[in-house]
Each structure stands twice: as C-alpha cells, then as structure tokens.
Amino acid sequence: MKATINIAxxxxxxxxxxxxxxxxxxxxxxxxNFPGVTVDKKTGNTSISPEYSATIIDLPGTYSLYPRREDEWVAYRVLMQQDKQVAAPDMVVLVADASNLKRNLLFASQIIDLKIPVVIGLSMMDLAKTKGIKIDVPELERELGVPVIPINPRKNKGIPQLKKAIEQTAQHLYKTPVRDFINNEGLALEAVSHMKELIPGMSDYKAIHYLINHESFLLDDQVQEKIEAIEVKNQFNHTKTQAEEILQRYQRIGNIMKQAVTEPSPLEKSLLTEKLDDILLHRRWGYVILLAVLFLLFQSVFWLAGYPMDWIDQGFAALTGWMSGWMPATWWSDLIINGLLAGIGGIVIFIPQIMILFGLITLLEDTGYMARISFLTDKLMRKVGLNGKSVMPMISGFACAVPAIMSARNIENKKERLLTILVTPLMSCSARLPVYTILIALVIPGKLYFGFLSLQGLVMMALYLLGLVMALVVSWVAKWFINIKEKSFFILELPTYRAPRWKNALVTMVSKAKIFVFEAGRVILVISLILWALSSYGPGEKMAAVEQEYSTLMEQSQSDSLKVAELEQQKSSALLANSYAGILGHAIEPAIRPLGFDWKIGIALITSFAAREAFVGTMATLYSVEGGDDADQATLAEKLNAAKRTDGTKVYTLATGLSLMVFYVFAMQCMSTLAIVKRETKSWKWPLIQLAYMTALAYFMSLLVFQLFK
Incomplete structure (x- = not known):
C-alpha cells in the first residue's frame, strides 16, 4: 500500500x-472553502511513485511569511501548523519564478528556516532565458541546501524530476538544512531562547513568529500570557525585528544571486510585454481597448451560452411533457414535474453561463490582461469605495450575478470585497432581459431616430446604464456605513503576456459549475419546492369552489374542444388566483397599487423571486396564454395590452410599464443570488441587508417613475 504525503x-x-x-x-x-473564510481551498491527489502518493493543498499566493490579507493569513496558518482543520504539511513544494528570482527567494528562505522539508520548483525558465537571465541551478541548490528543479507546467516539462525530488525528500535523502538561512536567533537572542524553553522543538525562526503573531494562534490563555511576559521582559520589538530580518535575508540573497545568477544590463531592449503595455495601458487608447474587450466578453457570454441554454430548456420541456403523459395526474406527480423537475431545471440552465463566463475570465487572466483591467479602472472605483479589482465582478454581473459574486474573491480588502458583493446584483443580468423585452415592446413605440437609432433600443440601453450608475452611487453611500477598518492597498503585479492554456480554463469551468450546483443549487431547489406549494395549494373552500365552477362549465361545453381548452386555461388562472400565492398577491396589492401594479403583477413579483424571467411565464398563465416563449410573445403582448382594471382603464400604460421596468432594474428577485451571497459572506446578515435595500430602492424609484409619467 502506498504511503501518503501531505504537501503544501x-x-x-x-x-x-x-x-x-x-x-x-x-x-x-x-x-x-477554508474553515471560516471565503478563500478557495483547492486540494487534489496525485501519484508520486510506486511507493508514494500525495495529497496536495494549493495555498493562496503570498510574497512573504508576514501576512496582511485574508488569503495570506490562510497560507500562513497552514505553514505555521495553526489550522487544526487542515492536515499539517509533511513537505512544502515552493514554486519560484526564475525571471523574478530575487523576490521569490525571500519567501523561499523564510520557509526553509521553518525547518519543514522543502522542494523548489523553478518555473518561468523560458521567460528568464528571453530576458537574458542565466541560472546555475546546481550552485543555487548548494547555496539554499534544498533540491531545486527547473519546471514548465504549461508544457509538462520537469514534472517527473520534481516527483523524484519529492520522493527522495520523503525518504530523507534530502535533509533539512542544519544551519539557518540567516542568524534568526541573533535577531532577538533572549526572547527566542525563552520561547524555545516554553515550547520545545521549534526552530529559531518559528519562535520569532510566535512572538510576533501569537495572538492569532490556537494557544490556551496560559501560554498566551507567558508569551506576552517574554515579550515585555525582553522588550521585544515586532517592527524592528521584522525589518532587520528582511534586510539580512536580502543581503544573503544578493550574495547568492552573484554566485548563481547572471543578469543582463537593465538598459537592454524592452521585451514584447513592455511594448504591449505602451498600447494597452495608454492614457486614452487603453480605455478604448478595454471597452472593446469588455463588450466582446459581455456579448460572448450571451452568444455562446444562448445555444446550450436553449438546448437545456428544450430538453427539460420535452422531459416535462413526457413525464406529464406517462405519470398519473396526482399531487405527487405535480410535485415531481412542476416542483422538483422545474427546480432542477432552474439550476442547470445557469450552468452554461457560469462555465463560459469563468472560462473566458480564466483565459483573460492567463494572457495577463485581467491585471491591466484592474489597473485601468482603479481610479474610478476607488472614488466610490471599491478598487480596480471590483470591475470584473460588476461587468460579469451583466451576464449573471451568481458567478460574478463568486469572482469577487480575488479582492483582498474585506470592505471593498463586501461592497462589490452588495452592489453587483444591481447590474442588469440576462434574466431581466425577457422582462425588459416584453415590456418595452408593450409600452414603447417602435420609432427610429436618424433612420437607425431605435427608441426601444435606447430605452433598453438606458435600463442597463441605470443599474450601473446606481451601483456606483450605492457603493459611495454604503462605504460610510460599513465599519471595517482595514487599509486598502492596490498592489498589483502586472504579469507577462502569455498564450492562454485551454486545459486550465476547462478545469476552472468544471470546478466553478460544481460549486454552483452543489452549494447554491441546494438552496434554489428548496425555495422552488416552497414556491410550487404556495402556487399549487390554497384554502380548501376557495379551491373547491373553483374546481366545482369549472367542472360545471366544462360539462356544458363538452362538444366544443376549443372552448374546453380555453376553460382549462382559465381554470389554471383561477386556481392560481385563489392559491396561497394568489392570496399573497391580493394582500400586497394595496402596497403596490401606488406603483401602478395590480394583484396579478403582484403574483408575478412573488414568483419572479425564483428567477426574474419567471415574470413572462407567470403573466402567460394568469392571462390564459399558453407558454411564454418567442413564438407566443406577440399573443401575450396583445393580452397584456388588452388587460383592464375593474374601472375599465388599461393596466399596462406607459407609466405602469416604465415603473415595472425600473422595479426590475433594482429589485433583488433572485434567490440564487441571495444563496451565493450567504455562502460568500458566511452570514444571513448581508443577504438580508441586500434584499432590504434593493427592495426599498426598487419601490421608491418605481413610485417616482409612475408618479412622474401617469
């Protein structure tokens, strides 16, 4: 049986x-996720040799063992063996960028001094060669005292040699260096000595980290008090010790670089990356190119996702039709077909958008352009409490808020990340598109200006811009109320431009789809079943009266099949009106009447909570129109156009249509978004705040529009 190594x-x-x-x-x-935090925890298994297999945990990227951001703290606690829910690593595999070796060796030297067995994988050797950098790998290995293996994961080079070094390290053929990289004990001689007496077996360097960060470690109160006493007794200065350590490390690294690395003159000709940055980060053209890239990204999600989403929709429709004909007409078959199957369909139909969006974002990250987008937009975002990294989740929100909120994880600052999550649902997602389409066709005339500018198209664009502008306004207001005192640093390394890796994009697409289906999907399914129950059942007397009324009418019209079909549709509408959802619609009608809405629109607002696009299907049912797809939209528009209130006035006037569109721009009617916000923030507090502020904003903006136009 193979032995298993835990590798960080x-x-x-x-x-x-x-x-x-x-x-x-x-x-x-x-x-x-790592326990208690919303930082990706990626683990995987691999075979090292016939004798060894490995469980690998991919820790978040970090520049040193002095953490500042949440993701850096995650990596730090695992390396310091202070995360009890993550197995202590038997070995560390450290990936060092050969083209930026001096900076990478700082982190490497710190981990070596923790006295954990280390194997260094030297990546970007091809880039280092392009830059004219030559590395004497055997000399570098001798100076560091640990195995150094040149690798190129993108081309699968050096992987067998890396696995061999891991195996030899596990067999103790490579031993942990006896001497420290620098004289760690000398940084605080007495304090380190007392720390090692208190907790025997730790290295000098680990003792220094206990002195600096023990408040964040899993230690009992008695040990914490003793460490505090050591600090006070020896006048241990955190900042001075850290600064002295970094200075000594860079001095030693400088000597190693002289011995093992040959670098060209900095005055030599700039690389392709620098030439591309002159164009892509240009003060004017950079923004034009950015808008073009984002436009293509936004359009591609619609173009590419449209086909598989249609196939999924048609597949579930066919399955629903087949099951309806095959299963008996009972309450449990209705639950399976219109509750369970509809709920699963509502989850699965989002998968193409999620996979395509994350696949395209991964390709942008792979090429190195994503970092440039954040750099270009940081100035504007910072004015409203966000930063440059907020722009991609917000742009992604035009396709779907669920993957957009998931992508906010790369924002290190907690306050800016939370603000991004709170405002991203204000972006008009693709689920709002069917609502906008039918309402614009209903109340906006099809006029053309200058022969090519469509009034309907301009209104559509205005709705999207309205959501974007309001997101920036809400962020600016909210930043004064969220009391997270964390300094915001926008430190961003601009990576070298590279060709994208399609396999890497595929792996990301699959993993993000799995997260959505198994995490948010469970919540969506439960709420779908609740909505089915509310729409299918009502007070017994009322539902029985409707059944009796329509049974009598159908008996009288048995000879007229068209009349029977029409009565069936009217019966469905009447049953829905008398269901608990219908009662709720009547109950909220007094509250929504000032917005120009009637009880039927109220029901649509409730059912839209499962998915905004449910508005069209709900109105189709309520107005006894079959379906709600493109083929039937004209008929639905005619029915809506003909809808009258009890006083004989039209329901869907210009004022009501605009009011309803504005309501859908701002309202949080998406349970999957609330589910993913809860998952990302680890609390129901923020999704409830989000639901409250967006509902209030939707109500008052809709009220304002209706009063202005009525």
Missing part, C-alpha cells in the same frame, strides 16, 4: 503555482 504547494502570485497544481492533480481535485 506555495509560491508568489503569478509564479505558476496553480498551473503546477492542475498538472499534478488534473481533474482529481476538490474546491471548497
């Missing part, structure tokens, strides 16, 4: 760490 995979951001993880584990990996 670490490295600086953009060093090639994730590429190595994907090569080693392939699709044999799991993605979850």
């Amino acid at each position: 995979l670490v490295g600086n951001p953009n060093s090639g760490k994730s590429s190595l993880f994907n090569v080693l584990t392939g699709l044999n990996q799991k993605v979850g």
